[in-house]
Amino acid sequence: MAIKIYGDPGSGSRRRVTAAAAPMGIDIEIVNIDLFKGESHTPEFLELNPHGLSPVMVDGDFVLYESAAINLYLAEKANSDLAGRSAQEKYEILQWMFWSGEQWRVFATLTFDEVIGKRFIGQSAEDKIVQLAADKLRAAAAVLDKHLATHTYIVGDRLTLADFDIASPFSQNERTRIPLNEFPNLVAWQQRLLQNVPSWAATKREVDERIDGALEVAGITL
Ligand SMILES: N[C@@H](CCC(=O)N[C@@H](CS)C(=O)NCC(=O)O)C(=O)O
Incomplete structure (x- = not known):
């Protein structure tokens, strides 16, 4: 049975x-579930993830949410070296994944919710929140940019x-126009991913088509 x-x-x-x-x-x-229709908050979906958030993985009778945990599960199942080739590399990857969740993506999500999410419910962004998130992202991006000046990828140069x-x-x-384009090594690394990882490029097209389409249908200009 497929995962x-x-x-x-x-x-x-x-x-x-x-x-x-x-x-x-x-x-x-x-x-596919349609988040714009609230499909992550149906009673059936809340059985899978009571937080009403996606993605959720179902492998037989095993249910898992949080994408980082799902990726680690899939890597172990596939015996993939994307989760590390040695114990040391694995913990370095985990260090960055935990950091990403707590110091990085959370502020990107906050920005998305303020700048885009609120528009769908007829509200406008709180400037103070957008500014706080931008300051946090900029501080983190400065460190990442320095790291990427000497690394092709985040860990182990692959x-x-x-x-x-x-x-x-x-x-x-x-x-969202979060201030990532100010950081040349960060931008170059992102371009490298788009060029070298076909699934990263394909999923960018998928996200862009979906969100730009939803904005158009709702008549929202950013
Ligand atoms: N930390 C979670 C974040 C999940 C998350 O925020 N999912 C969003 C979409 S990117 C969602 O399902 N939102 C639906 C909602 O807020 O109603 C993960 O990595 O899986």
Whole structure:
């Protein structure tokens, strides 16, 4: 039975899983849910993830949410080196994944919710929140940019799960305009991922089409 991934094609978190599954060589079946219709808050979906968030993975009777955890599970299942070739490398990848969740993506998500999410419910962004998130992202990006001046990828100079986690904010960056383009090594690394990882390029097109389409239908100009 195929491993199912529930999520919306416009979601940067689903993108992290679907883009990583391809180079891991693991078969997944994508089950589309429409976040704009609140489909992650139906009683059936809340059985899978009571937080009402996607993606969710279902492998037989095993249910898992949080995309970083899903990616680690898939990597172990596929025996993929995207989660590390040695114990040391594995912990370095985990260091960046934990950092990404707590110091990086959270502020990108906050920006998305303020700048885009609120527009769908007829509200406008709180400037103070957008500014706080931008300051946090800029401080983190300065460190990342320095790291990427001497590294081709985040860990070990080859693609790992850390790259998918940390590249995630670029999914919405053209729309949220978070200040990542100020950092040349960060931009060059993102371009490298788009050029070298076909699934990262394909899922960018998928996210762009979905979100730009939803904005157009709702008559929202950013
Ligand atoms: N940390 C979570 C984030 C999940 C998340 O924020 N998912 C968003 C889409 S990117 C969602 O499902 N939002 C639906 C909602 O807020 O109603 C993960 O990595 O899976």
